[in-house]
Amino acid sequence: MGVTKKILVTGANKGIGLAVCEALLESYSETFVFLGCRNTDLGNRAIKTILEKNPECENRIALIEIDVTDDTSVQVAADRIRKYNASSGPNLFGIVNNAGIARSDSGPDEVLEVNTMGPKRVIDHFFEILQPDDGRVVNVTSASGPNYLSRCDRMTREILTSESVSWNQIREICSDYVRKYNNAPARVKTQLIDDVYGFSKACTNALTMVQARLYPNLKINACTPGFIETDMTRPMAARHGRTPAEMGMKSANEGTYSSIFLLTEKSVGSGFYFGSDCLRSPMDRYRSPGDPEYKGQ
Template sequence: MAKRIALCCLFLVACSWCSWRSPAMALRRVLVTGGNKGIGRALCRQLAADHGFYVLLGSRDPGRGEEAVKSILEKSPECQDRLEFLPLDVASDASVKAAAETVREKFGTMYAIVNNAGVGFQNSMADTLNINTYGPKRVCDHFLPLLDPKEGRIVNTASASGPNYNAGAPAAEREMLTNPDVTWEELSATMEKVSKDPGGRQPYGFSKACLIAYTMMLAREKPELKINAMTPGYILTDITRGMGATKPPEEGTKAAIYCLTGDLKGNGWYYGSDALRSPIDRYRAPGDPPYEGP
C-alpha cells in the first residue's frame, strides 16, 4: 500500500510540474534574426500564433526589438507567452556569442534557427558580406551546439539574386559557388578577395550566392540536421522599397515555414518563394516545375 501511495504522489507531482512549466520550455524554440521588422516580424508572428513555436525575436536594436514584440502581441494576443526579444547583432561575434549563452542558460536546447537578418543593395561589398554571409555563419557557429541533434533545422534567407548572380558569374567562380563539395576555405578566400576588389560585382547578389554555397557546405558537414536556404520572394521591405515590390511581408514567409515544418526530402537545398526546390545557377519563377537535378 505504501508503495502504491508513493507512486501516486510521484504521478501527481509530475502532472503538477507539466501544468505549471512555462510555454517556453514546452514548445519548440526557434530563433529568427532580424525579427524586428518586415518579413522577420511577420514570420515571428506566424510561427508563434499559427504554428505553435516559442519564438526568440532577434534584433540588434533593443528598442526596436521590444517594440516589435509589443506590436505583435497587440495584434495577436494569442502569441502571449510564446514570444520574447533576444538582443543579437549578427555583425558582432561578441553579440552573437552572448545571445547564444543567454539561450543556453535559459533553455538549454533549441529546435531551429532562421537567419533572416540582412542588408540590401546600398551597402559596400565588405559590409554586405559581413551581414549577409558572415552573419549567418556567426549565428550557426555559436547556436549549432544548442540545436536538437536529431530534429534541429537551419533556414538561411537567401534570394533569387543569388542564382541570378551565379548565372552570369565568371566560369571558375560559378563552378565554385555551385559545387556541392565547396569548402569554407574556398568560399572565405573568394569573399576576402572580392571584398578588397569587387570588380564590378553586385554585392547583394554575390553575398546571397555565397550564402547558398555556405548552406550546401554546412548541410554536408551536419547531415543529421535539416539545413536549407530559401528566398521569400519579391516582397515590399526596406530592401526593395522604391523598386516596384508590392507584396506585403506576410506573403514572404511560405518557404521559411515549409523549411521549418515540412517533410523535407533533401538537405542543403535552395527553395523558391513557393516552397519548391529551385536551381542555384539560374532563376526559377514561382509556379514553374520544381528543380529535380542533383
C-alpha cells in the same frame, strides 16, 4: 499543447523577419519565438506590435539582442538562450537566418559580413544548443543569388555550385571580391556595389551546402522569400518611379511561406535552395514560381 519548438529569427524587428515571428505564433501553438535584432528598443516595439494583435502569445515570445556581424554579440545571445533552455525544457529547434542588407555606402564588406558571414557565425555559436536530431536552419537568401551566378565568370559559378565547396573557398572568393572593389576605378566600383547583394546571397547558398555536410543530423536549407515589399526593396521601386505593387512586390506575410515550409515540412532534405513557392530550385539560374521543381540536374 505545450511549447516543444523554440525558434530564433534574426533581423526580426520588421519586414519578413517580423512576419515569420507572427506566422509561427499565430499558426503553430507549439512554438516559442526568440525575436532577434540588434536594437532592443526596436525589438521591444516589434514584440508590442505582435502582442497587440495576439495577446495570448505573451508567454511564447522573448527578445534576443543579436548583431550577426559581431562574434561577442552572437555568443552572448547563444549563452542567453542556453540558460533559457536549461530552465524551460527542450533545446532550440530552429533558426531562421533572416538578417540581411542590400547595400552599404562603405563598400561590399558590410554586405558580406551581414549576409554571408552572419549565417556562418550564428550556426558556429548556436550549433551546440540546437536539437541534435531534426533541428532546422533556414538561411533566407534571394533569387538574386542564382541570377548573379547565371552571368558571372565560370570559375566562380562552378565553385559556388559544387556540392563539395568548402568554407575556405567561399571566404577566399569573398576576399577576392573585396580586393577587386578596393582596386577598381569608380565606374567598376559602382557595378560591384550593385552586384554585391546577389553575390553575397550566392555565397550563402553555397554556405548552406557546407553547413549541411558539417551537421548531417540537422536539416539546413536556403530559400528566397520572393519579391517582397520591405524597407530593403521600396527604394528600388522609388528609383523606377513606380509603386511596390506596380513592381510586382508581395506582402511581408507572403514572404514567410518558404521559411515556414522549411521549418515544418517533415520530408524536406538538407543542403538545398528553395524558391518562394517552396519547391527546390537551382542555385545557378532563376526558376520562376510555378515552374517544375529542380531535380538536381
